[in-house]
Amino acid sequence: MKKSWILLILIISAVKRAIVMRKLFLACLLLIVILSGCVSNNYKDGWNFYNQGQTEKAIQYFEETRDEHCPNCLCKIYSDIGEYAKAIKYCESAVVSWKSWTPTGYSDIDKMFGRDGLLMTEDKSFWVNSLVDAYSKTGQKERAIDTLKRYVTIDIPNNSNGFARLAGLYYDNEQHDEAITAGKRAIELNPDNAVAYNNLGAAYGMKKQYDEAIRALQKAIVIDPKMSGSYDWMGHFLMEKNAYNEAVEALKKSIEVAPSIASSHEALAKAYYKMGRYDDAIAAANRAIELQTIPGGIGISIDVKNGYPVVKGVVNNGPAKKAVIQAGDKIIEIDGKSTEGWNTEKVVQSIKGTVGTQVVLTIERNDNKIKKPVTREKIVLEGAASSIGIRSLIYRHKGDINKAFSDAEDASALNPSNDLARLSLGAAYLDRGQYDESIKQLSQIKYSSTARLLEATTYAKQGKMKLAVNFYFSIMDAYPEEAISPKNIPLMNDRMALLQTFKPFVKEHRDKARSFESKGQEKEALSELSEALKTADETEVQDIQETIFSMIRKNPLLAEVPEDARKYALRGEVLIKEGNFEQAATEFKKAIQIAPYAARLYYNSALINAELKKYHEAIRHMKIYVKAAPDAPDARAAKDEIIKWEFMMEKGK
Numbered sequence: 266m267k268k269s270w271i272l273l274i275l276i277i278s279a280v281k282r283a284i285v286m287r288k289l290f291l292a293c294l295l296l297i298v299i300l301s302g303c304v305s306n307n308y309k310d311g312w313n314f315y316n317q318g319q320t321e322k323a324i325q326y327f328e329e330t331r332d333e334h335c336p337n338c339l340c341k342i343y344s345d346i347g348e349y350a351k352a353i354k355y356c357e358s359a360v361v362s363w364k365s366w367t368p369t370g371y372s373d374i375d376k377m378f379g380r381d382g383l384l385m386t387e388d389k390s391f392w393v394n395s396l397v398d399a400y401s402k403t404g405q406k407e408r409a410i411d412t413l414k415r416y417v418t419i420d421i422p423n424n425s426n427g428f429a430r431l432a433g434l435y436y437d438n439e440q441h442d443e444a445i446t447a448g449k450r451a452i453e454l455n456p457d458n459a460v461a462y463n464n465l466g467a468a469y470g471m472k473k474q475y476d477e478a479i480r481a482l483q484k485a486i487v488i489d490p491k492m493s494g495s496y497d498w499m500g501h502f503l504m505e506k507n508a509y510n511e512a513v514e515a516l517k518k519s520i521e522v523a524p525s526i527a528s529s530h531e532a533l534a535k536a537y538y539k540m541g542r543y544d545d546a547i548a549a550a551n552r553a554i555e556l557q558t559i560p561g562g563i564g565i566s567i568d569v570k571n572g573y574p575v576v577k578g579v580v581n582n583g584p585a586k587k588a589v590i591q592a593g594d595k596i597i598e599i600d601g602k603s604t605e606g607w608n609t610e611k612v613v614q615s616i617k618g619t620v621g622t623q624v625v626l627t628i629e630r631n632d633n634k635i636k637k638p639v640t641r642e643k644i645v646l647e648g649a650a651s652s653i654g655i656r657s658l659i660y661r662h663k664g665d666i667n668k669a670f671s672d673a674e675d676a677s678a679l680n681p682s683n684d685l686a687r688l689s690l691g692a693a694y695l696d697r698g699q700y701d702e703s704i705k706q707l708s709q710i711k712y713s714s715t716a717r718l719l720e721a722t723t724y725a726k727q728g729k730m731k732l733a734v735n736f737y738f739s740i741m742d743a744y745p746e747e748a749i750s751p752k753n754i755p756l757m758n759d760r761m762a763l764l765q766t767f768k769p770f771v772k773e774h775r776d777k778a779r780s781f782e783s784k785g786q787e788k789e790a791l792s793e794l795s796e797a798l799k800t801a802d803e804t805e806v807q808d809i810q811e812t813i814f815s816m817i818r819k820n821p822l823l824a825e826v827p828e829d830a831r832k833y834a835l836r837g838e839v840l841i842k843e844g845n846f847e848q849a850a851t852e853f854k855k856a857i858q859i860a861p862y863a864a865r866l867y868y869n870s871a872l873i874n875a876e877l878k879k880y881h882e883a884i885r886h887m888k889i890y891v892k893a894a895p896d897a898p899d900a901r902a903a904k905d906e907i908i909k910w911e912f913m914m915e916k917g918k
Contacts, residue, residue, distance in 0.1 A: 310326065311323050311326040311327045311330065311338060312338070314326055315342060317606075319605070319606055320342065320346060320572035320605070320606040321571060321572040321605065321606070323338075323342060324339065324342060324343075324571075324572070327339050327342070337355075337359045337392065338355075339351075339352075339355035340352055340355040340356040340358070340359045340392060340395050340396075341395065343355060343399075344356070344395050344398060344399060346569045346570065346571075346572065346608075347402075347568050347569050347570065347609075348569075348570055348571065349398070349399040349402040349403050350399075350403055352395065352399040353396065353399045353400065353403065356392060356395045356396035356399055357396060359392040359395070359396075360392045360393055360396055360412075390416075390421070390424075390426075390427070393412065393413065393416045393420075394430070396412055397409045397412055397413050397430070397434070400412060401434070401437070406434070406437065406438045407438070409434055410431070410434050410435065410438060410440075413427060413430060413431050413434060414431060417431060423454055424454070425451045425452075425454035425455035425458050425461065426451070426455075426458070426460070427451075428447050428448070428450045428451035428454065428461065429447075429448065429451040429458050429460040429461035429464060430460075431447040431451075432444045432445075432447035432448035432451060432461065432464035432465060432468065433460075433464045435447055435468070436464055436467055436468050436471070439471075441468045441469075441471045441472050442468075442472075444464060444465070444467075444468035445465060445468045445469065445472075447464075448461050448462070448464050448465030448468060448481075449465065451464075451465075452465070457488050458488075459485045459486075459488040459489035459492055459495075460485075462481045462482065462484045462485035462488065462495070463481075463482065463485040463492060463494055463495045463498070465481045466478045466479070466480075466481035466482035466485060466495065466498055466499075466502075467498055469481060470498060470501070470502045470505075473505070475502045475503075475505055475506050476878070478498070478499075478502050479499055479502055479503065482495045482496075482498050482499045482502075483499070486499075490522075491522050492522075493519045493522040493523035493526065493529070494519075496515050496516065496518045496519035496522065496529075497515075497516065497519040497526070497528065497529050497532065499512075499515040500512045500513075500515040500516035500519060500529075500532050500533070500536065501532060503515060504532075504535065504536055504539065507752045507753060507881075509536050509539055509540045509752060510540075512532075512536045513533065513536045513537065513540075516529055516532050516533040516536060517533065520533065525556060526556075527553045527554075527556040527557050527648065527649070527652065528553070530549050530550070530552045530553035530556065530652075531549070531550065531553040531651060531652045531655065533549040534546045534547075534549035534550035534553060534652065534655050534656070534659070535655055537549055538655060538658065538659050538662075538755060539752070539753045539754065539755065539756070540752070540754060541662075541754030541755070543659050543662060543663050546655075546656075546659045547656060547659050547660075550652050550653075550655055550656040550659065551656070553649070553652035554645065554649050554652045554653060554656070557645065557646045557648050557649035557652065558643065558644065558645050558646065558649065559617060559643070559644040559646070560617075560620065560643060561617055561618045561619050561620040561621075561622070561641040561642070561643065562583075562584075562616065562617055562641060562642070562643075562644040563583065563584040563585045563588075563590075563616055563624065563639045563641060563642070563644070564579060564580030564583020564584055564585045564586060564642070564644045565577070565578065565579055565580070565583075565585045565590065565616075566578040567596070567609060567612055567613070568609075569607070569608060569609055569612075570595075572605055572606050573595050573596065573597060573604055573605060573607075574595075574596045574604055574607060574609070574612040575593065575594070575595050575596070576590060576591065576592050576593060576594040576595075576596065576628075577592060578592055578647075579591065579592060580644060580646075580647065581678060581679075582678070583642065583644055584639045584640055584641065584642050584644075585639055587639075588637050588638070588639045589637075590626070590628065590637055590639070591630070593630070594628040594629070594630050595628060595629040595630070596612070596626050596627070596628055597627050597628065597629050597634065598625075598626070598627035599612070599615045599616065599624065599625070599626060599627075600615070600624060600625050601625070601627075602615075617641070618641050619641065620641055620642060620643055621640065621641065622640070622641050623638050623639065623640050623641070624638075624639055624641060625637065625638050625639075626639060645675075645679065646679075647679050647680050648680075649679060650676045650677075650679040650680035650683040650685065650686045651676070651680075651683055651684075651685040651686070653672050653675050653676040653679065653686070653689075654672070654673065654676040654683065654685030654686045654687075654688060654689040655685055655689075656672050657669045657670075657671075657672035657673040657676060657689035657690075657692075657693065658685075658688065658689050658692060658755070660672060661689075661692055661693070661696065662754075662755045662758065666693075666696050666697075669689070669692070669693050669696070670693040670696075670697065672689065673686070673689040673690040673692070673693040674690065674693075676689055676690070677689075677690045684710050684713065687706045687707070687709055687710050687716075688706070688707070688710060688713060688715060688716055688719075690706045691703045691704075691705075691706035691707035691710075691716065691719060691720075691723075692719055694706065695719055695722065695723050695726070698726075700723050700726055700727050703719070703723045704720060704723055704724075707719055707720045707723070708720065714740055714756060715755075715756060715759065717736055717739055717740045718736075718737075718740055718756065718759050718760060718763060719759065720736050721733045721734075721736035721737045721740070721763055722759070722762060722763045722766060724736060725763060725766035725767065726766065730767075730770050733763075733766070733767070734767070734770070734799070734800055737763065737767075737799075737800060738799070738858075761802060764800065764801070764802040765802070767800040767801070767802075768802075770800055771797045771800055771801050771805060774793045774794070774796045774797035775793070775794070775797050775809070777790075777793040778790040778791075778793035778794045778797065778812075781793060782816075787816060787820060787823055788823065790816070791813065791816060791823055791862060794809055794812060794813050794862075795813075795860075795861050795862065797809055798810065798813070798861050799858070799861075810889065810892060810893070811892070813861070813862045814862070814864075814892060814893045817862055817893070823862070824862060824863060824864070826856075826860050826863045826866070827859060827860055829859055830855075830856040830857075830859035830860040830863065830866070831856070833852045833853065833855040833856035833859070834852070834853060834856040834866060834869070836852045837849045837850075837852035837853045837856065837869065837873070838869075840852060841869075841873065846873050846876045846877050847877065849873050850870065850873045850874060850877060850879075853866060853869055853870040853873060854870065857870060862893075864889075864890050864893035864894045864897075865890075867886040867887070867889045867890040867893065868886075868887065868890040868899075868903065870882075870886045871883045871884075871886040871887035871890065871903075871906070872906075874886065875906070875910055878913075880910045880911075880913055880914045881914075883906075883910050884907055884910050884911065887903050887906055887907050887910075888907065890903055891903050891904060891907075
């Protein structure tokens, strides 16, 4: 090894002298010597095997031949064939060995070409990225992050692409603050890095900082108009802002750039669904399902290991399952042809065919070779579960309960742990009166306003009113903007259906209020009306509020805020001064729940929600304030604020 380096350095020096002497022919000749001498015959022979599809022979050759390039070669080969656990060992060696090659030779060559170390940067990034890929694919997220972090901060600092990828790794590991920091650094180093803006936008979105997310994604698109993922993310985040028209346009653009990505069609289906455009939603969902359907397949997923395809998973009730093919089976032949060295694409294309025709797989299991004739069928992939689930919900709101239930069952069969499959099946069970089954599905979904709403409805149908009311409160607390937005048509309809089940509950409290008022027990009457207000529908809310505010105008002493509500309001005021509007909104919400008759609480809450750009909630609370205090000195100003906020909503701010 040392001798070869000495020789290389001597040759480089000779090249330099030749260039100085302007003997270009000699310089070129010497360079040819360098380039040919840097690659041994062993190195070339191994790659010849690999390029001819003899993967196992190439691996054996490199493992047996102690060529200095072997770690590099085996890193690439094992990465290519998906053997990431084995790739790690060699990729680590490649990265380490590259560090030891840093002095003299390569830097001299780079300078000769005027590249200032570019060759090293490019080559090293390949091995580092290969190692990072291998760590990521084997679930070692922290090691992947640590490796890339060292690379961009120590080994090759100020590398914009490295920081952009680091942001992506942090995002995948749900370290969104770190992802934002890395993304910003990548942009500092290269303001035209579209990937950095994309990853930054995704991280902002996960933190619910949707405006910042959308701005970053817009910059990514300006830099690279073909960045389909950025359009896709933008569509999702615009939906979170209830800006469904804008979301549709972004998702259409994503599909225009990359028409074969099923997730974009599925997201478009969701946007149309929330707008109440159910026919358009079904068409988009159908396209998403179509893209996740194999016209003639056998229902397996595969990996390539040690040069052969290996069954990774088997679709339930698919042809392969019926033929008793199992995960871990090694496919050594397809229709009598050896699969040695085949890549994934070639295997898939050989298995696919016309529905009803047969393909014969020869599998190796426990050292036994078994021939398995399998009849091809139409195969819907597991990933289609969410698209079928959303189609089920669309059919439900169109009133086709049978199709909704059929789709929900299909979605659950494909992937029972998928949230949209669970949601659609829970909704279908609710509509069929199978309440326990409905709760079983819905309760497994962590973050969903619709799931909580349907749970509340199910409990109400069972007569468990207190539990139903508690779930309804949780929705209004966690998803105030979404819960009251008239733009989300299906959610609004589900909410109205729930409130219908609360009517006996509301009536009971109103009846008690009338009884107390007739006895002159106004405080007790006010308390009962406050309880009725919590679960009333829109028409009842207005009527109850008018009754409450009429009582207060007759007796202003009733408006005195209880101590516990006053405590929350004062805490909210402190938080406002600190600029913590999110927490301040929570404190005022608690105060209003205790004292929904206190007009000033609504005023303050409205201003806070406006600061948070939650204009639906801001407008709703300011309208209540104006109704409660129409003669207040600032009533006119309050009405003006409502007009401004409505305009801000129109602009999509």
